Amino acid sequence: MSDLATTPVAAAPPARAAVRRAAIGQGALRIGLPLAFAAAVLGAWELLVRLYAVPEVILPAPSAVAARLVSAWPFLLTHAVPTTLEALGGFLLAAALGTALAVLLAYSRLARLALYPNVVFFQLIPKIALAPLFIVWLGIGSTSRLAFSLFIGFFPVVIATATGLAAAPPEMLRLCRAYSASPWQVFTAVRFPYALPFVFSGLKIAVTFAIIGVIVGEFITAQAGLGYLILFAASQAETALILAAIAALCVVGLALYGLVALAERLVLARYGHR
Amino acid sequence: MAIALRGVRKTYKSDHGPVEAVAGVSFDVADGEFVSLLGPSGCGKSTLLMMLAGLEAPSAGHLAVGGQPVAGPRRDAGLVFQDATLLPWLSARENVLFPIRMMRLREEAYRERADRLLATVGLRDFASRRPAQLSGGMRQRVALCRALIHDPAFLLMDEPFSALDAITRDEMGLVLLDLWERSQEPGRRKTGVFITHSIREALLLSDRVLVMGRRPSVLTADVPVPFPRPRAPGVQDTPEFTAIVARLRGMIEHNLRDAA
Numbered sequence: 133m134s135d136l137a138t139t140p141v142a143a144a145p146p147a148r149a150a151v152r153r154a155a156i157g158q159g160a161l162r163i164g165l166p167l168a169f170a171a172a173v174l175g176a177w178e179l180l181v182r183l184y185a186v187p188e189v190i191l192p193a194p195s196a197v198a199a200r201l202v203s204a205w206p207f208l209l210t211h212a213v214p215t216t217l218e219a220l221g222g223f224l225l226a227a228a229l230g231t232a233l234a235v236l237l238a239y240s241r242l243a244r245l246a247l248y249p250n251v252v253f254f255q256l257i258p259k260i261a262l263a264p265l266f267i268v269w270l271g272i273g274s275t276s277r278l279a280f281s282l283f284i285g286f287f288p289v290v291i292a293t294a295t296g297l298a299a300a301p302p303e304m305l306r307l308c309r310a311y312s313a314s315p316w317q318v319f320t321a322v323r324f325p326y327a328l329p330f331v332f333s334g335l336k337i338a339v340t341f342a343i344i345g346v347i348v349g350e351f352i353t354a355q356a357g358l359g360y361l362i363l364f365a366a367s368q369a370e371t372a373l374i375l376a377a378i379a380a381l382c383v384v385g386l387a388l389y390g391l392v393a394l395a396e397r398l399v400l401a402r403y404g405h406r
Numbered sequence: 407m408a409i410a411l412r413g414v415r416k417t418y419k420s421d422h423g424p425v426e427a428v429a430g431v432s433f434d435v436a437d438g439e440f441v442s443l444l445g446p447s448g449c450g451k452s453t454l455l456m457m458l459a460g461l462e463a464p465s466a467g468h469l470a471v472g473g474q475p476v477a478g479p480r481r482d483a484g485l486v487f488q489d490a491t492l493l494p495w496l497s498a499r500e501n502v503l504f505p506i507r508m509m510r511l512r513e514e515a516y517r518e519r520a521d522r523l524l525a526t527v528g529l530r531d532f533a534s535r536r537p538a539q540l541s542g543g544m545r546q547r548v549a550l551c552r553a554l555i556h557d558p559a560f561l562l563m564d565e566p567f568s569a570l571d572a573i574t575r576d577e578m579g580l581v582l583l584d585l586w587e588r589s590q591e592p593g594r595r596k597t598g599v600f601i602t603h604s605i606r607e608a609l610l611l612s613d614r615v616l617v618m619g620r621r622p623s624v625l626t627a628d629v630p631v632p633f634p635r636p637r638a639p640g641v642q643d644t645p646e647f648t649a650i651v652a653r654l655r656g657m658i659e660h661n662l663r664d665a666a
């Protein structure tokens with residue numbers, strides 16, 4: 133093979149700078165373009181509101197919302213705290229219990245046969261409709277909202293994790309068996325790591341669901357929280373405050389989602405497929 | 407570690423009723439011998455190998471390895487499958503050490519051996535790479551090293567090179583030949599069973615080629631390979647080699663014609 137006469141092909145040195153410039157260009161496009169589009173929409177909104185002198189109750193201009201955001205800042209923060217904590221708590225419980233049930237489903241045929249169709253059924257029904265029941269059962273305190281956000285965040289975690297735990301290639305499992313690995317070793321060294329990308333896609337759905345759960349709970353009954361604030365502002369026809377509270381809610385949602393996405397990045401850097 | 411099969415049968419239960427995969431196969435593999443199983447797709451070769459590995463129980467008949475009946479997975483077997491089946495998040499070295507971890511042995515004691523094995527198959531500089539950064543042939547080399555890490559007494563290989571392109575495949579045949587001939591130390595000879603669809607590959611590597619018929623399979627031919635070891639790659643270009651290839655091909659075509 134190597135004794136074959138080979139003529140070395142003089143490869144042109146890769147134009148590193150050009151490549152890097154292109155990469156930066158791509159990055160700028162990916163970040164810059166959506167930002168520019170959003171800015172354009174806000175600009176058009178501002179312009180139209182001013183042009184047609186839309187009353188602030190109907191639709192405040194972005195600048196008015198921004199002003200409200202600044203003036204109501206401490207107030208928004210106070211209300212964001214319970215919402216964030218309840219959503220985070222509901223999410224963490226959903227993640228823990230959902231993973232635990234998925235492991236049970238993966239390892240017990242009986243549990244799988246009995247429970248999995250029911251889990252899928254619950255995943256499909258509009259769970260929001262069940263929110264009032266939680267209030268009836270658990271009262272108007274944060275327990276009911278925590279439980280409800282756990283409830284709706286739970287199913288995506290179970291389904292994604294159960295799917296992931298079945299994703300390990302059968303030949304890999306056969307290999308483990310051939311080397312007489314214990315079930316615990318197979319779980320920690322093969323099945324769970326293979327499931328991780330699935331687990332995280334479930335967690336990302338669960339974290340957004342958990343926030344929705346808390347807000348719905350707050351809509352129904354609460355003395356604090358961003359959902360409560362939105363309803364309160366609506367009752368006062370304070371549209372700018374509604375939008376400011378929604379903006380704060382977006383920040384909370386992005387932050388929680390960002391935490392999960394960050395954890396995903398860290399974990400998949402170690403257990404990813406690249 | 408001699409291998410003996412006597413009247414081995416395997417019938418799978420499936421949704422469409424029982425599937426007879428192996429119907430009464432008997433053969434022996436002597437200690438230190440390398441035997442290839444050649445046969446049409448679906449004739450039960452993988453099933454046979456799984457039974458030898460103790461991963462499937464025969465429905466009837468008797469399998470023995472080293473004089474002991476096969477009653478489950480054995481730690482002195484090495485396995486290679488068609489796909490490399492490496493764990494994507496482990497480096498090549500960690501993948502090679504995977505059986506050591508699963509067998510709850512001390513990894514440190516085998517690290518040097520892992521690196522040595524990787525070096526023998528030309529992967530010295532790739533030990534820290536992950537599978538995604540390796541070519542298909544490189545991955546299969548890692549899988550070979552993994553099968554050899556615990557110095558198994560017998561090696562079971564199920565079409566290990568079938569998923570590779572023709573050129574890589576020829577190269578891998580030579581890699582395995584080299585690895586095999588190096589590992590045959592006097593007093594510690596390995597026994598090999600190799601499944602393939604390639605007549606040339608079987609001839610290059612084996613001491614004996616067994617031909618299987620259509621499913622449910624039985625053995626139809628047992629052909630000794632006369633080329634002395636160590637073998638050079640050039641053996642494939644000799645007229646003798648070509649003659650045996652033609653003979654084996656004739657047998658396989660004859661089988662298929664009979665079955666049709």
Ligand SMILES: Nc1ncnc2c1ncn2[C@@H]1O[C@H](COP(=O)(O)OP(=O)(O)OP(=O)(O)O)[C@@H](O)[C@H]1O
Nearest residue numbers: 418419420425427446447448449450451452453454
């Ligand atoms: N777990 C199983 N359950 C039911 N039938 C099976 C199972 N495994 C294999 N079979 C059937 O047994 C027969 C032999 O399969 P096997 O995989 O051993 O063949 P093979 O010779 O290895 O084929 P190939 O060359 O395609 O790899 C096939 O008809 C296959 O469909």
Ligand SMILES: [Mg+2]
Nearest residue numbers: 451452453564
């Ligand atoms: Mg097969």
